[in-house]
Amino acid sequence: MSLRVRELVAGYRRGTVLHGVDLDVGPGQAVALLGRNGAGKSTLVMTVMGLLRARSGSVRVDGHELAGARPHRMARAGCAVVPQGRRLWAPLTVGEHLELAARQGRRRGGSWTVERIVEALPRLGERRRQAAGRLSGGEQQMLAIARALLTNPRLVLLDEPSEGLAPAVAEQVAEVVTSMLADGVAVLLVEQDLYLAFSVADQVAVMQRGRIVHRASTPEFRRDPGTAHRLLGVS
Amino acid sequence: MTPRTTADAAPPSATAAPEPPRRLLRAAPMAATVVLLAAAPLFLAPYATTTLSRILVFALLAASLDLLVGITGLPSLGHAAYFGVGAYAAGWITIHLTPAVPVPLLAGAAFGGVAAAATGWFAVRSAGVFFLMLTLAIGEIVRQVAQSWDSVTGGSNGLYGIDLPSVAGAPLGNVGLLHWYVLAGAVLGYAVLRAVAASPFGAVLRGIRDNEPRMRALGYRPYGYKLAAFVIAGSVAGVAGALLAAQQRLVTPSDLGFTTAALALLAVVIGGAGTLWGPCLGAAVVVLVRDALGPTLDGHGPLLLGVVFIAVVYLLPRGAAGVRLRRGPGREQSEQEPT
Numbered sequence: 001m002s003l004r005v006r007e008l009v010a011g012y013r014r015g016t017v018l019h020g021v022d023l024d025v026g027p028g029q030a031v032a033l034l035g036r037n038g039a040g041k042s043t044l045v046m047t048v049m050g051l052l053r054a055r056s057g058s059v060r061v062d063g064h065e066l067a068g069a070r071p072h073r074m075a076r077a078g079c080a081v082v083p084q085g086r087r088l089w090a091p092l093t094v095g096e097h098l099e100l101a102a103r104q105g106r107r108r109g110g111s112w113t114v115e116r117i118v119e120a121l122p123r124l125g126e127r128r129r130q131a132a133g134r135l136s137g138g139e140q141q142m143l144a145i146a147r148a149l150l151t152n153p154r155l156v157l158l159d160e161p162s163e164g165l166a167p168a169v170a171e172q173v174a175e176v177v178t179s180m181l182a183d184g185v186a187v188l189l190v191e192q193d194l195y196l197a198f199s200v201a202d203q204v205a206v207m208q209r210g211r212i213v214h215r216a217s218t219p220e221f222r223r224d225p226g227t228a229h230r231l232l233g234v235s
Numbered sequence: 236m237t238p239r240t241t242a243d244a245a246p247p248s249a250t251a252a253p254e255p256p257r258r259l260l261r262a263a264p265m266a267a268t269v270v271l272l273a274a275a276p277l278f279l280a281p282y283a284t285t286t287l288s289r290i291l292v293f294a295l296l297a298a299s300l301d302l303l304v305g306i307t308g309l310p311s312l313g314h315a316a317y318f319g320v321g322a323y324a325a326g327w328i329t330i331h332l333t334p335a336v337p338v339p340l341l342a343g344a345a346f347g348g349v350a351a352a353a354t355g356w357f358a359v360r361s362a363g364v365f366f367l368m369l370t371l372a373i374g375e376i377v378r379q380v381a382q383s384w385d386s387v388t389g390g391s392n393g394l395y396g397i398d399l400p401s402v403a404g405a406p407l408g409n410v411g412l413l414h415w416y417v418l419a420g421a422v423l424g425y426a427v428l429r430a431v432a433a434s435p436f437g438a439v440l441r442g443i444r445d446n447e448p449r450m451r452a453l454g455y456r457p458y459g460y461k462l463a464a465f466v467i468a469g470s471v472a473g474v475a476g477a478l479l480a481a482q483q484r485l486v487t488p489s490d491l492g493f494t495t496a497a498l499a500l501l502a503v504v505i506g507g508a509g510t511l512w513g514p515c516l517g518a519a520v521v522v523l524v525r526d527a528l529g530p531t532l533d534g535h536g537p538l539l540l541g542v543v544f545i546a547v548v549y550l551l552p553r554g555a556a557g558v559r560l561r562r563g564p565g566r567e568q569s570e571q572e573p574t
Contacts, residue, residue, distance in 0.1 A: 049452055071448060071452040072451040072452075075454030075455075087449050089445040089449070092441055096435075100450075100455075101453055103435065107454070151453055
């Protein structure tokens with residue numbers, strides 16, 4: 001599935017955050033969205049998913065115009081989001097999370113089932129009866145990813161999935177993302193951890209003050225530390 | 236991670252533990268309560284038994300409201316409307332058609348549900364204070380109708396002369412039999428609410444309560460689920476109304492007015508929203524204070540209820556049910572603006 005964003009403008013009551021974003025994610029492609037804090041990365045994810053209303057511009061999913069559509073329409077079009085801070089339903093159990101997502105997934109059809117998720121992420125199977133609010137940070141992140149996958153999406157937006165995770169757990173996240181890509185799912189990955197971003201993504205897009213200011217393939221971007229330093233403040 | 240254990244649950248890591256014994260263990264307090272309530276007429280004076288029946292009726296109303304307030308996150312100030320519609324429907328059918336037992340109960344459920352569907356389809360489009368105001372207005376309109384539609388409702392005199400419900404042609408002619416009838420109806424209604432709350436559908440409702448945008452992002456359209464919850468809650472409130480008609484043998488407009496709706500909401504808050512059984516306890520407190528203590532306080536019952544309410548809000552933010560559950564996880568904060 002492909003995502004094509006053009007001239008997207010959005011923001012909050014206090015002001016505009018996205019000032020005309022252009023971005024493409026091709027079928028089966030992984031694009032890492034980088035940028036400093038406050039550049040508008042999370043706002044872009046929220047707006048694409050319809051959790052925030054677009055003021056103007058275009059969001060096309062497989063050629064269908066969906067700018068301003070409510071999130072459930074985006075979900076039914078095959079998009080899923082792993083939000084920053086996981087946003088689980090703390091009182092609901094792990095099993096209920098999986099079941100809620102799988103009910104939508106079955107409607108769409110696809111290869112991800114609760115059984116397959118539990119096989120891939122056995123920790124979730126062990127904790128099936130526990131309230132999501134009582135999981136460790138890593139387990140919560142896995143559950144947030146599992147919830148997105150079980151809807152059998154063709155495009156997944158991941159917003160800082162490695163935030164606050166131990167390196168070993170972050171690696172596990174990278175493995176899951178890689179297996180998504182192997183399934184042909186398109187991925188837009190917002191990530192502060194450059195090492196993780198580079199290991200997963202084939203394209204890099206850098207955001208600054210609400211615009212995409214740089215695009216390159218991952219190897220190109222890695223060969224050009226000057227640009228990375230200028231845009232991200234890292235060497 | 237160290238699993239924290241609650242008083243009634245096995246350690247969470249013990250997922251291999253067989254399911255049936257745990258379920259039985261959890262159902263045990265419920266079963267014991269029902270047995271105790273069923274035995275009550277054998278050792279209680281008739282007046283006390285009547286008060287207990289009244290508590291059961293109100294408890295079912297409060298539990299049905301909890302499906303909206305605590306499970307779905309829709310605090311309503313008009314829930315007494317469906318209680319009253321059920322009561323009038325059951326009373327009218329008992330007088331004019333038949334007092335044979337399942338009929339008035341089914342009438343209460345049907346009319347309560349239809350009334351909830353007729354008003355819910357636009358009410359559940361709103362949320363928060365707007366929902367509160369809309370349901371308040373709906374409740375007042377329904378009360379006005381009950382007051383002015385003399386030929387059916389008996390106007391402000393109420394609908395009186397409702398026959399005792401009868402089983403196999405024999406009327407339930409004493410306080411104990413009537414109590415068992417009310418108990419059976421209340422247990423039935425409560426079981427329906429419990430089953431709904433525990434079903435996958437109930438999980439959707441709780442997801443909507445805790446984070447509606449997140450449910451949308453999974454592909455759920457909350458409107459239909461909210462409306463269904465509203466209709467189920469209205470229908471069970473209608474059953475409670477039918478029990479009221481049988482127990483009180485009189486239905487008046489005040490039974491579906493604002494006071495009743497507010498007291499039901501009070502019972503939910505006192506007892507602990509979202510637990511279903513907590514609001515039943517809250518209902519007991521409300522009825523006892525209003526009916527049993529009220530007269531001895533020179534009509535200052537409402538004042539005492541107000542004090543109880545303030546005390547609960549300050550001391551037990553999650554209601555009586557929260558005392559045991561205090562160590563549970565907090566709800567997720569609402570969607571925040573990311574940067």
